[in-house]
Amino acid sequence: MTTTAEQLSATTLLRFATAGSVDDGKSTLVGRLLHDSKSVLTDQLEAVEQASLNRGQEAPDLALLTDGLRAEREQGITIDVAYRYFATARRRFILADTPGHVQYTRNMVTGASTAELAVVLVDARNGVVEQTRRHAAVAALLRVPHVVLAVNKMDLVDYAEPVFAAIAEEFTAYAASLGVPEITAIPISALAGDNVVEPSAHMDWYGGPTVLEHLETVPVSHDLTACHARFPVQYVIRPQSAEHPDYRGYAGQIAAGVFRVGEAVAVLPSGRTTTITGIDALGESVDIAWAPQSVTLRLADDIDISRGDLIAPADDSPAVTQDVEATVCHVADQPLSVGQRVLLKHTTRTVKAIVKDIPSRLTLDDLSQHPAPGQLVANDIGRVVVRTAEPLALDSYEDSRRTGSFLLIDPADGTTLSAGMAGAAFAAAAEAVAAVDDAEWDF
Template sequence: MDIIDTPTGGLTRPAEPATDAALPPTGTLRFATAGSVDDGKSTLVGRLLHDSKSVLADQLAAVEAVSRQRGRQAPDLALLTDGLRAEREQGITIDVAHRYFATPRRRFILADTPGHVQYTRNMVTGASTADLALVLVDARHGVVEQTRRHLAVAALLCTPQVTLVVNKMDLVGHSEQVFADIAAGFARCARSLGVRGVTAIPVSALDGDNVVRPSDTMGWYAGPTVLEHLETVPSGVDPRTQATRLPVQYVIRPQSGVHRDYRGYAGQLTSGVLRVGDRVTALPAGLNSTITAIDTPAGPAGEARAPQSVTVRLADDIDVSRGDLLAPVAGAPRLTRRLTATVCHLTERPLRPGQRVLLRHTSRTVRAVVESIDSRLDLRDLAEKPGATTLEVNDIGRITVRTAEPLALDGYTELRRTGAFLLIDPEAGDTLTAGMADAPEPEHAEGA
């Protein structure tokens, strides 16, 4: 939903039909929170859980007890999400905390990610499967470099929805102009990164204004509360409507006894639909066959839909191994040994041209080399700067990688699961870099 400037300089939104809290749930929304240190992110999440009555009595009692020990009159709701002892002692979020809650309208999976620069890599993890990114800004400070970094990560991961939450409005006198200026600056950054349709919401997480209940102190704001927005936004692309992809995770080979003739290929259907009778190809070999049976945990089925885990049986005894990809013959991805990608570097060890790595794509791992570092994103002006010789920890950049074996790769903007990959240290086994691949170009394709 686009931000709209009003004649008074404030922000509003297009009119929407009235909602009914008694409506049935509209599926599950996965969302990730992000924000700089001390922006009040944990307090916002705690308030959201508390005011939506998603906190168990014993959890609340424990938070109240700790708050009293610290001399607080009211419960410190940030403690509901800061689960690690180090987090509670330091008053910061370090790990990605996942929370599950529901309202009468929808179910939610929340990934609360850290705000410190050194934990930006954790946001990549938390937001990688999110339908929406909730980016917090302190009303006193506005958009800062870490805000731009979080926005860049959301753009990098093609997060379908981005929502700006301007927190601590009570500390700026609930000023409409302060909110309008921050939202306009955030919208400019979002547009420069290719993010469209940002929704902005002014809140005071400490007081609960516009989190679950509308604020009595910001009458100039006519938009939704945070919870209303989360309950009504689209939940992203339905993977069942996308191109069909089944990465093979395990080959079930013939065994003695009743299963001596059974051979199946097991994995999670990342997107699309498979049906008995479909013609499929096994990549990278390019061998074709027909699906004769689909086995699920509930028994045989005529079809399977993403994200089901299934075992597929084929008419022909072709060579299919772990790491291969089953896809429709008519809509198979292109094979490539050379890929360009946008990446976020995750470790202290710099990434350099010529570096030998392992590349993990779905269930397949191949040897690879970093051919070049093409540019690095400057988070001060959000411009891509060519000529970078390394990528340091938390850097976002563009690279080219050449693999020893062909990969059945999709563009990340088309299919997130089969367009994503990791670069791994071949000796230590550590994850170095998270990558989002471009669609392979025809001149780089193998067997085109």
């Protein structure tokens, strides 16, 4: 007989994030998902019920299951990203409940950066608003492959199908113009539970999946083996052993792709080529290893290799450059300015760098470009050109979210300044929207 632990280990994992304007019901939706999927412990539910009574509410406020900070409970809003872990018989989930306020755009970027799916909530009474477009733009920027439009509070518009249809049509057209590959619209009432876990008895005109059913069945590919093979070196192993006096191995986690014994590889940024003579995994020698395994590679030649170098197939290596053009989301309270000296951290490599130029700042309301802003402040998204003191081997973020991303760090105190995406991560989406008549979107 299969145990629960064995069943869970056999299920796939879905990372997803919620987003939406303030008071659209994100935390209530998350609480409803946890409650109705039986993922809430008894003592947690009792604590929420007591807190709700203390606030004069007759029914439990399920939003309190995720809004754990005192300031969040006092203001009735989500401030920080709240991560929740739950599972059903069909799938395991890591959920990031992100804030809706515009000043917390950086928090949404944090929550959605590793997500395979984003749930964007819309209040059925208000329709698509600026924050809705902003969150769709961020999801497109971060290359989130699946977006769910959850039209919430349908109970407050008498469960009217035309209201849902109009909102779904407007959002789908806008998100598609950004390049979002898949959009699914679901009418819900998070407070009443309609179409969250159980199908709604009030919307017989809707024949699609509930939110949970879609989350359980949306195709998720964790097959990093199909990506360009990349191995950032984390540690050089030279054991002082009589059995293996000449052992030299390069340890780390495979970021993407597959490596095989006998394969010709290049060591970047030097560009020296060699051959894999052995792969050690969990103390055993293997002929093949794939992402995201942690392994040690042994190479045929004694090459100067250290932490931060990247090993890739000799015939499929990323470009090496010292001039990094990228889109960044600025997350620090202190601004990022032209001429500023920073550290750039890419995989296991950290190098000194200087901000040469900030060509534009993105206005997420309409995706227009504000030229030459001079600096980026907290929550800004813009294009930057960074010159590094040492060459880096970067992929385009469009090709790889793992090896196409980096951080800009304050060298004085180690504060993270910006999260970056190498290449023209948002140019195509911005150009697509710019080609659309502004009046169509009623900006």
